[in-house]
Amino acid sequence: MTEEIRAIPMDKKYFTPIVIGLIILAAIGGIFLLLRFLFGIGFVTNLDTQHPWGIWIGVDVAAGVALAAGGFTSAALGHIMNKSNYEVVIRPALLTALLGYTFVALSVCIDLGRYYSIWHPLVFWNGNSALFEVGICVMTYVSVLYIEFLPIVFEKFVGNVNLPGIFSKFNGSIDKLLRVLQRYLSKAMFVFIIAGVVLSCLHQSSLGTLMVISGSKMHPLWQTPILPLLFLLSAVSVGFPMIIMESIISSRSFGLKPEMKVLSKLGKIVGPLLGIYLAFKIGDVVIRKSFVYLNDLNSVSIMFFIELLVGVIIPMRMFLSKEVRKSPTFIFIASILVVIGVLINRINCFLVAYNPPYAVRSYFPSAGEIFVTLGFISLEILLFRLIVKYFPVISIPISMKHKYSIKIK
Amino acid sequence: MKKQNRRDFLKSSISIAGAATATNLLLPKNTKASPENILSNDRFGVLVDTTVCIGCRKCEWACKTAHNLPAGDASDYDDKKVLSKRRRPSPGGYTVVNQYQTNQIPTNVKFQCMHCDHPACVSACIVGAFSKTEYGAVVWDETKCIGCRYCMVACPFQIPTFDFDKAIEPNISKCDFCIDRLKVGKIPACVEICPVETLTFGPRKDLIEVARKKIKNFPDRYINRIFGEAEVGGTSWLYLASSQFEKLDFPKLGKNPAPGVSETIQHGIFAYFIPPIALYALLGGIMWVNKKSENEDEE
Numbered sequence: 001m002t003e004e005i006r007a008i009p010m011d012k013k014y015f016t017p018i019v020i021g022l023i024i025l026a027a028i029g030g031i032f033l034l035l036r037f038l039f040g041i042g043f044v045t046n047l048d049t050q051h052p053w054g055i056w057i058g059v060d061v062a063a064g065v066a067l068a069a070g071g072f073t074s075a076a077l078g079h080i081m082n083k084s085n086y087e088v089v090i091r092p093a094l095l096t097a098l099l100g101y102t103f104v105a106l107s108v109c110i111d112l113g114r115y116y117s118i119w120h121p122l123v124f125w126n127g128n129s130a131l132f133e134v135g136i137c138v139m140t141y142v143s144v145l146y147i148e149f150l151p152i153v154f155e156k157f158v159g160n161v162n163l164p165g166i167f168s169k170f171n172g173s174i175d176k177l178l179r180v181l182q183r184y185l186s187k188a189m190f191v192f193i194i195a196g197v198v199l200s201c202l203h204q205s206s207l208g209t210l211m212v213i214s215g216s217k218m219h220p221l222w223q224t225p226i227l228p229l230l231f232l233l234s235a236v237s238v239g240f241p242m243i244i245m246e247s248i249i250s251s252r253s254f255g256l257k258p259e260m261k262v263l264s265k266l267g268k269i270v271g272p273l274l275g276i277y278l279a280f281k282i283g284d285v286v287i288r289k290s291f292v293y294l295n296d297l298n299s300v301s302i303m304f305f306i307e308l309l310v311g312v313i314i315p316m317r318m319f320l321s322k323e324v325r326k327s328p329t330f331i332f333i334a335s336i337l338v339v340i341g342v343l344i345n346r347i348n349c350f351l352v353a354y355n356p357p358y359a360v361r362s363y364f365p366s367a368g369e370i371f372v373t374l375g376f377i378s379l380e381i382l383l384f385r386l387i388v389k390y391f392p393v394i395s396i397p398i399s400m401k402h403k404y405s406i407k408i409k
Numbered sequence: 410m411k412k413q414n415r416r417d418f419l420k421s422s423i424s425i426a427g428a429a430t431a432t433n434l435l436l437p438k439n440t441k442a443s444p445e446n447i448l449s450n451d452r453f454g455v456l457v458d459t460t461v462c463i464g465c466r467k468c469e470w471a472c473k474t475a476h477n478l479p480a481g482d483a484s485d486y487d488d489k490k491v492l493s494k495r496r497r498p499s500p501g502g503y504t505v506v507n508q509y510q511t512n513q514i515p516t517n518v519k520f521q522c523m524h525c526d527h528p529a530c531v532s533a534c535i536v537g538a539f540s541k542t543e544y545g546a547v548v549w550d551e552t553k554c555i556g557c558r559y560c561m562v563a564c565p566f567q568i569p570t571f572d573f574d575k576a577i578e579p580n581i582s583k584c585d586f587c588i589d590r591l592k593v594g595k596i597p598a599c600v601e602i603c604p605v606e607t608l609t610f611g612p613r614k615d616l617i618e619v620a621r622k623k624i625k626n627f628p629d630r631y632i633n634r635i636f637g638e639a640e641v642g643g644t645s646w647l648y649l650a651s652s653q654f655e656k657l658d659f660p661k662l663g664k665n666p667a668p669g670v671s672e673t674i675q676h677g678i679f680a681y682f683i684p685p686i687a688l689y690a691l692l693g694g695i696m697w698v699n700k701k702s703e704n705e706d707e708e
Contacts, residue, residue, distance in 0.1 A: 042573025049497065049570045052561035080692050082699035113556020113571060113579035124553045126537035128672050131559045133679070135535055194692045198685055205678065212671040213533050213563045216662065225670045228678070357660045358497050358567050 007091055007392040009156070010254050014389060022378040029375015032368040036110060044368030050356040051363040053111075058350030060107035060373055063343045064100055065138070065207055066235045070246070071097020071145065072200035073239030079193045088259050088395040089266065091152065092250065093243045095393050098145040099380050105142055107376060108135075130209035137203035144196045151189070152391050154182040205232040211349055219353035220290040221304050226280065227349070233280060237273040238342040240266045241315070241335035248332045250388070256396055264325040267334070271319035274338065278312050303344070303352050311341015448526055452545040453591070454613030454645040455600060456620055457519055459657070460630055462607040464492050464506055464517035468599035472504045472521075475587055475598035492517065495658070500570050503584040504599060511652040518657050519599070519607070521584035522547060522568045523637060524645035527666030533563035538581075545613065545645040546586035554581055565641055565660060565667050586645070613645055620649055642666030 036044045047054050074093040078086040109115045121135045161175045162168070208231030211218055224230070244263050251258040285291045294301045318324045318334035325331055351363060365373075388394050466486040473480035478501055492508035497520070499505075504521035524547045531539040531547065538553035539560060549569075556579050560569045572579035587597035595601070600608040609616060620635045636654045637644035640662045648654065655661055678684055 036576075038576055040572070040574045040576040040579065043576075045573075047573060049499070049561065050567065052558035052571065076692075080696045080699070082696065082703055108557075111557075113558065113575075114554060115556075117555040120536045120553060120555050124536035124538070126534055127679070128532045128668070128675060129535050129537075129559070130671055130675055131533065131535040131557065133675065190693075190696060194689055194696065197692055198689045201688060202678065202685060206675070209671055209674050209678075210559075211562075212674060213529055213668055215529075215565055215667070215669050216660070217562075217565070217567075225674065228674060354562075356567055358495070358658070360495070 005395045007395045010388045025378040026375045029372045046366040050359040055365045056111040063346040064104040068097040068100030069235040069239040070242040091393045101142045133206045141199040204235040222353040233277040241338035245335040267325040274316035307344045449543045456609040456616040457648045459650045462517040467602045471598040471602040500582045527642040529563035529667035530560035532668035533559045546588045639664045
């Protein structure tokens, strides 16, 4: 009898009290969303001429893209560095990224004044625009993620095609077609995996370039020409913590043992990554001498301290400790801190640091904006749970009762 | 060496040609598609002499009328109390006059789009809906806009406005230099109506001469600075004032073009697609080496 780790559908009860709570949150978000489409963006948001972008861009899009970075960092580690022992986390990370980016696209769509023209960047190009680059890269990357997910779909249906009623006579031919597609796709998959990593590096950094053009409207603590580099480094650092956090939560939720061996190995890389990010962040503040703004104690300087201390320095110290990496509780806390740190950083860059010259009031998100954001996050979790119920995403150790073992590649 | 036959030669040359056309289609188009900034030497501008303005707000009325916005009666503009409010251009009116208590006499300042020579909105717009015309005006193309409001984030003067209360076809609106009037040989509506010649329309380079002469002849009346001559790389609208511009709600700006370093960064990352392709090749190489060493281990 041997033991092997295999991805299987999590055939557990779908509706739990938490799930029902999430459904209610998603429904409330849906109502506000409906109002936005009926009466315009101003009806549900606190946006105005001075504050054209709110949390739908700062959180849903900017932080959403960063927090979906687990998809490309795990692909780089597992497929490109070819470390096969990380396979257990690649599929959940891929699904998280896929859902994450899908909701990033949705968030952009609802925030666009003319959402029905969302296809325009495909036709009307502006190579000078950082937003154009982000838009095109995200569109392409979403498609790549869906292609990367296809093998999981094939795995479920090959040999299992079972159409209802009169369609059942096509079962055989569809199965054959799926097998052919599966074979060809597995040969070409490396093209998409590398493309996914390249596209991610490009738009993660261009997302930082976005705010460079706002010039003096952005507080000097954050406004720097190396914003794209900082955005890329922080996205790379948050990729693994996001995977660790999500893996521990889904293990709890499905009553499985957390994959601590893999997770603490992943955690080992996080400390140095955060260190590199911190070095650039502090170096930037020192070289541009913007640290002078830290002398006055106000909401901006406090946010800067919180971002660095809670989001980078404390979790970096935690990830560097072996005890923390071995304990599910502590590695979970450390990971959550990094995730919160990146979230705060994106909120700071897009909202807190944004200081329009003629503002008569400061921006704080409205209930509508908050509920739509919460609704999207809830829907994302619900979809994740639904997909892992039917598709082989989450891996568990399976005892092989037969004499032979199947090698899954 | 194997001799290349005609068929093979044809095949390879076709594929090379094909690849060349493909790269031609992919590469320069992206850089060329960026809005080009061709500035005529004779491009127009408007000189605003804030020391002359009496705050009659006729320009506000004329602007609304010229752009088919609800303008109300001319008498509605007699109310001088609104002058002390800090109003900003809005979808309902592309220009406003505000009053500032600076010296003994108040200063009235007309605000509208500055029509930068190197506009941030043109650089930022995801679909290139903004363009700087050869003769000075910065205009917005309704058919391209997707309503992302990045222009509003980018503009150093906080000028573009958005219809936040419209669910369908919200517009980005701002002063368009009365481009439709310019095309038929008329001057901008605000310039035409101004009763005290606060506004002077003409080629920008001549306006700078005029402004310099004014400063030279009346050194007590003006401070020695033409706002818009060098700010953010120069603007089509130029201002003269008797006190510091920062006291009149003008933003403090450097002399570098408004898009700043963002275009440099953007073009650095995408210089002929070399960095992304190099990264792709590098990752492919790493992947290949790792796969190969794994296979060797198995053997």
